[in-house]
Amino acid sequence: MLRCRLTDAAHLDPSLRAAWTALTVGNPVLASPYFAPEFTEAVASVTRTARLLVVEEDGRIAALLPMQRRAPGLYGPIGGPLNDIHGLIAPAGTTVDSADLLANAGVGMMSLRHAPIGAAALGARFGAPHAFHVMTLAGGYAAYEERRLPFAKSAFRAIRTRSEKARKDFGALTLVFDDRSDRTLETLIRWKQAQFAATRQPMLFDFSWVRELVDRLHTAHDPALRGQLSSLYFGDALVAAHFGLRTRETLHYWFPGYDPTYAELSPGNILLRLMAESAAAEGVQALHLGAGEYRYKLEFSDCSFPVTDGVAFARSGAGHAAAAASQALAHLTKALPKKLLPLPGRALRRLDWHLAFRAA
Secondary structure (H helix, E strand, O other): OEEEEEOOOOOOOHHHHHHHHHHHHOOHHHOOOOOOOHHHHHHOOOOOOEEEEEEEEOOEEEEEEEEEEEEHHHHHHEEEEEEEEOOOOOOOOOOOOOOHHHHHHOOOOEEEEEEEEEOOOOOOOOEHHHEEEEEOOOOHHHHHHHHHHHOOHHHHHHHHHHHHHHHHHHHEEEEEOOOHHHHHHHHHHHHHHHHHHOOOOOOOOHHHHHHHHHHHHHOOOOOOEEEEEEEEEEEEEEEEEEEEEEEEEEEEEEEEEEOOHHHHHOOOHHHHHHHHHHHHHOOEEEEEEEEEOOOOHHHHOOEEEEEEEEEOOOOHHHHHHHHHHHHHHHHHOOOOHHHHHHHHHHHHHHHHHHHHHHHO
């Protein structure tokens, strides 16, 4: 019989950490840094709303679900919209009744964003299946490029051509794969904030806990999970940088940015290519590019797995009420004129983001 308990995620005891590790072994999807216990602990150290759902069967831990409380009965991914993949941490082949699981934990509704589709999925409704893109580096970078080249020949040729032009115009190209400079991080954040403003996205780094989390990860030295800042120079000029999440075997592509002055040379793509080469040399097995049909992800990734957005509801009064309200909104949306169809979804996404960032 399954027993569920919702706990504070700030302090994980050794037995729970050992069980957590055992649940992820051998599952390439759960190799993501977001599924590491250290990520949950890092988020819990800078927020008050991080929680961990522990599912036990016959006295042993059978599954785990890190989450963030947004409002009474309403939860979302641990780390909110900063989280690029989340879901139930359980062995492959695990089947659970997610509606009962959430009800037993007192969770009426849970927002899902890039949750893996599979036997241990959370039963998303109103979902939008899509791909989570990965660069496979297990055989080394040369093997990866040889395997990928026939499908992205023009992309790799463009990187070589632009790299040569940059050398000719500005001098040597220098990669700092593990850049510990606070100044580089500040520059990257400034580039990202300018990008967010230009594209009317939430100004992530205006939220103090987001900045605290990035700073904490940047100064971490734990090989189990740390932030990795990488930078690219054309001559003496810093032209691109990236801040990602790194475990022993996986690097997640998180916050890339570049100086728009050098945009025509695609410094971000040059940096990504050099990062992949260095990561493979250090034993990284996979570079996760995440979801989104961006051109560079389609060109660089050589495999993917399916994920979904959506909402999971509990089998409870609160869950049924939330499901009914969501169903009514879905029917209302269908009745709108075509040009107005995106508006309800857009409004809900903005509310979801607002709750996720403000509730920390």
